Amino acid sequence: MYLTQGLHRALQQLPDEVASIFLGRRRTFSELGSRVSRLAGGLHRLGVKPGDRVGMLSLNSDRYLEYHLAVYWAGGVAVPVNTGWSAAEIAHALNDCETRLLMLDDRFLDLVEDLKQRSKLLKTLIYAGEGAAPSDMLSFEGLIADNAPVPDACRSGSDLAGVYYTAGTTGFPKGVMISHQSLYLNAMICLAEGAVPMRCIGLHAVPMFQLAAGGQMNAMLAGGSTQVIIPRFAPLAVFDAIAAEGVTQASLLPSMIQMLLDHPQLERFQLNSLKNILYGSSPISEALIERAARTFPSVGFTQWYGMTELSPIATVLPASYHTGKGRKDGGHRSAGRASVCTEVRIVDALGKEVPRGTVGEVAVRGPGVMLGYWNKPAETAAAVRHEWMHTGDGGRMDDEGLVYIVDRIKDMIVTGGENVYSVEVEHAVLEHPAVAKCAVIGIPDEQWGERVHAAIVLKSGAKATAAEVIEHCKTRIAGYKCPRNVSFLEALPLSDAGQVLKHLLRESFAQVRNRKVG
């Protein structure tokens, strides 16, 4: 199993069918194959050897698809970079896994000098935008034009396919190593569970550096489907793409579904080509999924739950649980049951399975479990114990095997599909000269799933406004990690052992609306 396999099959079976559509630009599988094999030739000429990492820092585009396939074809390893990160964070990831080549589009050109400063290893920059390449960079189109196709390296099975950086439990980004086989089987899960049907017309609205989008991409490749790509999520862009291209399948975050439903022009568009929506990455409210089902009555909604370390799908809530009997029994409130390739257990601190209905840690076994964290054997051993990935999520399982996620055991916030680790935000806040103590929590947010909230105790006599604290954080960490709200307290609630009782804070602030801070 290797990730260019779907492309090879499509070249054999569907050479003239449309593989990708990006802002009206259509490429057939035949064109895709030609571009990918030539770009791989270019990567070889640049010295990429089996297992070498190649980064990508870009908004969504057809080139993002070609990047993935060409890196695999060349025998390399993809390192898709979070577009929300600061130059310091990006450089940390690239340096950590020794990435020497980086592709990037126009949106990130102004980071180049900073990145060069911070990453001495970064030798080659490849411009993957629509215009002419800057003079100090190679060009994506030039590499395709100037190189002959090379044979597919066909790395496969447990060979490393990608390193996906994710904020770890300790707050420092860790490189999650995922194999070809893990990603291929995640695609099989999508096909077998009916979440991404074969020969569909699927929409990429989720950022393609996220494995949620990568999973959809691989499932569509395996199924010979057409990938409709928009640069970034925006309701009108989604509506336009569905109506113009007859999109039948879309992968969305709950926050995106919310924004689509809230949009005043929703009714104006002809969206009835849509048959399947796959959603996940963060919890969804019952009210939201109900509204979505009413708005799109002929769409089958499939929910997934998982994490990057699981390639990413662990559980699936099939469309049948969103309606009729499945819904009536309350199954629609769960995150689904173990997928066709996965085993899921709720375990206690010793890794022993707990009785049904008891809350414990969600543990997952199967071919999707990561190869490990890049260069972090201790963290890998802590997370994957006896083949079981310990997710850090608290959950319970009912008698039908449905998993209900009730809490995060690890102190992590998921906002807009991104993981934010409280400890990292707390470090940033504590660097402010006026701050004595700080606890960062996630507060339920209808649009983003959760938003970052900082509870602060100021130093005696010191002064600071919420806006000042937030501005301070923005100089240190990515914007999406910065607190959206700040509360100033006299003291933090502590346990006898001196630990901050975050659940008390969460209860206190659960009702804080998303109002302007100041």
Added chain:
Amino acid sequence: MYLTQGLHRALQQLPDEVASIFLGRRRTFSELGSRVSRLAGGLHRLGVKPGDRVGMLSLNSDRYLEYHLAVYWAGGVAVPVNTGWSAAEIAHALNDCETRLLMLDDRFLDLVEDLKQRSKLLKTLIYAGEGAAPSDMLSFEGLIADNAPVPDACRSGSDLAGVYYTAGTTGFPKGVMISHQSLYLNAMICLAEGAVPMRCIGLHAVPMFQLAAGGQMNAMLAGGSTQVIIPRFAPLAVFDAIAAEGVTQASLLPSMIQMLLDHPQLERFQLNSLKNILYGSSPISEALIERAARTFPSVGFTQWYGMTELSPIATVLPASYHTGKGRKDGGHRSAGRASVCTEVRIVDALGKEVPRGTVGEVAVRGPGVMLGYWNKPAETAAAVRHEWMHTGDGGRMDDEGLVYIVDRIKDMIVTGGENVYSVEVEHAVLEHPAVAKCAVIGIPDEQWGERVHAAIVLKSGAKATAAEVIEHCKTRIAGYKCPRNVSFLEALPLSDAGQVLKHLLRESFAQVRNRKVG
């Protein structure tokens, strides 16, 4: 990936749903899990260690399903034995892979003494029938009743799961070694391609020792489906099972479809629960599949092509090719295109891909390729070259990647889903004292796909009737391998190099009807 994984998931998600139905006996997944884990305990007590082979010689039953799962659960390797074989052939297979335990049902009790004589390794016989066990045998039910459950050995991935004996190119049965991963992914192909939907009610009419049935069994386990099992194919038994149990999916051989359609009582039964028919193992005539589609207008027909060495599916012809445009373009005459997990090429004698439309050998790569032939490294190396399994089938591929099987490069006949190698039959015929020369070929047969035909040159002055030759063969090889027709010729057509020109014989006898010999 391991083959009890589906059972574990079903135990978690569907403990009270029906796992198997055999002659009215229904067992839930909870009962299945209990029986399997206890039977595995019994196998452990009998000394079965990881990788040990356990044979099964039985008509279809719910115990055949339990046998497979218990052997895997115990860490063993399944050796399902061809029920059409003679004691000599069975003993050859069991001895070849050193099988010490054999389960068998009432139908095969009269072979026991002969088997014991021929196989000194065979230490333990387990009676898997409905009555009381003979005094010199252990009992399947006794092993379940008398042993406590043991934990699942969870052998997985490339661990050996089964040895399937198949007549090889040389006519001597070879043990095809198939891994857990290969069988699991074959199940994923069935699910992803829509051939065996999740949560279906599927019918086992194909003998369960065949991998065609094994593939369906594993797909149903992975999908949490109900397995309806009949002891052996018979039209009325199939009709009864469909009508009584609301069967939605059936896996059938073309010869079985023919017999169902020909049956005078077909119209009497309520068969409209049926939604999917998966067929393969041998070619189907256009007339037959047309008649089938007219008779079952709401059934989606999916064809597969493959072989035991491929676990077994290589290509799939989805339902869409059986109707509408796919059919109009002639795709329904093909054996389908590479499945979602498989690569297929048509190659020349050097293994180089030939142009589309050119006839060559069908070669297949993917996770389904066997681990090898048991203890036959030379034969393995000849069949699997640079990861590609060379099927021995001649075929061509069209511009859509559809594969048309046009001839067998290996001299093999497929009759009723069974492989018969001409050379083996020729050896048997030639042992008749009156026979000077013999060439055995397959002739198209509407019911069986092909039937075995022997062209014979008698020794000067010697005499023999067709019936005598056939009776002679029956004492040496399995009944289904024996010639159905015999022609006596003055001479065999030979090439300049002295080789029998079998294609000339095939042309001469293609029109011989299935008349009585004598």
